[in-house]
Amino acid sequence: MRDGSGEESNVAPSVHSYSSRPGSHRYKNAKKGLPFNLMLVGEPGLGRTTFLNTLCERQVAAPAELPSPEQAHIAEPMRFKHYAVDMEEDGMKIMLNIIDTPGFGNGTDNETCFNQIQEYIEAQYDEVLAEENRIKRNTKFKDTRVHAVLYFISPTGHSLREIDIELMKRLGARANVIPVIGRSDSLTPRELVLFKQRIMNDVAHYGIPVYNFPNPEDDDEDEETAEENAELRTMMPFATVGCEEVFNEDGRPVRVRTYPWGVVQVDNDEHSDFDRLRYVLLNSHIGDLRERTQNDLYELYRTEKLSTNAAAAAAVAAEAAQLRAVAA
Numbered sequence: 210m211r212d213g214s215g216e217e218s219n220v221a222p223s224v225h226s227y228s229s230r231p232g233s234h235r236y237k238n239a240k241k242g243l244p245f246n247l248m249l250v251g252e253p254g255l256g257r258t259t260f261l262n263t264l265c266e267r268q269v270a271a272p273a274e275l276p277s278p279e280q281a282h283i284a285e286p287m288r289f290k291h292y293a294v295d296m297e298e299d300g301m302k303i304m305l306n307i308i309d310t311p312g313f314g315n316g317t318d319n320e321t322c323f324n325q326i327q328e329y330i331e332a333q334y335d336e337v338l339a340e341e342n343r344i345k346r347n348t349k350f351k352d353t354r355v356h357a358v359l360y361f362i363s364p365t366g367h368s369l370r371e372i373d374i375e376l377m378k379r380l381g382a383r384a385n386v387i388p389v390i391g392r393s394d395s396l397t398p399r400e401l402v403l404f405k406q407r408i409m410n411d412v413a414h415y416g417i418p419v420y421n422f423p424n425p426e427d428d429d430e431d432e433e434t435a436e437e438n439a440e441l442r443t444m445m446p447f448a449t450v451g452c453e454e455v456f457n458e459d460g461r462p463v464r465v466r467t468y469p470w471g472v473v474q475v476d477n478d479e480h481s482d483f484d485r486l487r488y489v490l491l492n493s494h495i496g497d498l499r500e501r502t503q504n505d506l507y508e509l510y511r512t513e514k515l516s517t518n519a520a521a522a523a524a525v526a527a528e529a530a531q532l533r534a535v536a537a
């Protein structure tokens with residue numbers, strides 16, 4: 210860790226400031242540790258790797274190796290990279306499993322990426338379904354269902370692109386999709402406000418089923434939670450800034466991106482939504498994201514899958530009966 214002078218410093222790594230926010234401790238019930246599976250999706254260069262390391266407050270993922278100039282034009286296919294990190298947040302142990310998707314949106318054929326991601330999410334549901342049907346349960350079964358997908362939007366300042374709309378629409382039915390604006394410090398505060406508005410207009414116009422924080426009218430939430438959720442809805446999509454370096458400012462650890470014209474403080478609410486998003490993911494809404502995955506998204510998938518299987522079995526039985534009748 211370096212301080213502003215470039216020297217090694219011994220500052221404590223805790224740089225976030227959210228412990229006093231409402232809603233903390235809401236899900237502090239997991240003694241063994243709460244598993245949380247988070248997928249990161251977004252085009253190359255939007256800051257996913259930096260975000261991951263900033264979220265975990267340590268270097269979990271190394272920066273991607275850049276191809277040589279001769280190879281730079283060859284689009285690498287998308288792949289899944291897994292990172293397992295044990296965290297402790299506000300007294301709660303979290304077994305964080307991050308699934309990164311380098312190579313997404315690299316080529317002209319995005320359909321293959323869409324299918325790969327959807328199949329990955331559904332394959333985790335299939336594993337739970339198979340486990341539920343086992344006579345003897347596997348006590349070591351690891352639930353790898355994706356509890357949230359962070360979708361990184363490019364800070365163009367325009368509006369959503371076709372790739373964003375398509376992907377979020379496809380995944381929204383299978384996972385809690387949370388849109389975020391990557392490298393948001395490239396927009397001025399006014400540009401950011403307008404960009405957020407345009408994105409949310411597109412979300413409404415195209416009926417994109419993003420995770421929209423439980424509506425207090427639908428749920429039996431207390432007043433404080435209802436207010437918090439209403440505020441979080443107005444912040445969507447979250448504007449993120451990532452930075453792995455921690456500096457020492459008057460004895461206080463801060464993460465800043467330094468530019469010739471000034472600094473961007475990652476954990477300062479006036480500079481970015483990073484701190485708030487981190488709090489949502491690892492504290493206030495970790496329980497809701499997990500519950501929604503289990504009770505709504507998985508249940509829907511399970512019903513669809515079993516109905517399809519039942520319909521297929523009925524069709525096979527009808528065909529067999531027909532063949533038997535012909536043979537008789």
Ligand SMILES: Nc1nc2c(ncn2[C@@H]2O[C@H](COP(=O)(O)OP(=O)(O)OP(=O)(O)O)[C@@H](O)[C@H]2O)c(=O)[nH]1
Binds near residue numbers: 259273311392393
């Ligand atoms: N301005 C700005 N630059 C950032 C931010 N986060 C990361 N970067 C820089 O953007 C570049 C790409 O960051 P990565 O974290 O490697 O992006 P990625 O999305 O993982 O990209 P791939 O590894 O190519 O898939 C690096 O030079 C980072 O230092 C940010 O919040 N703001």
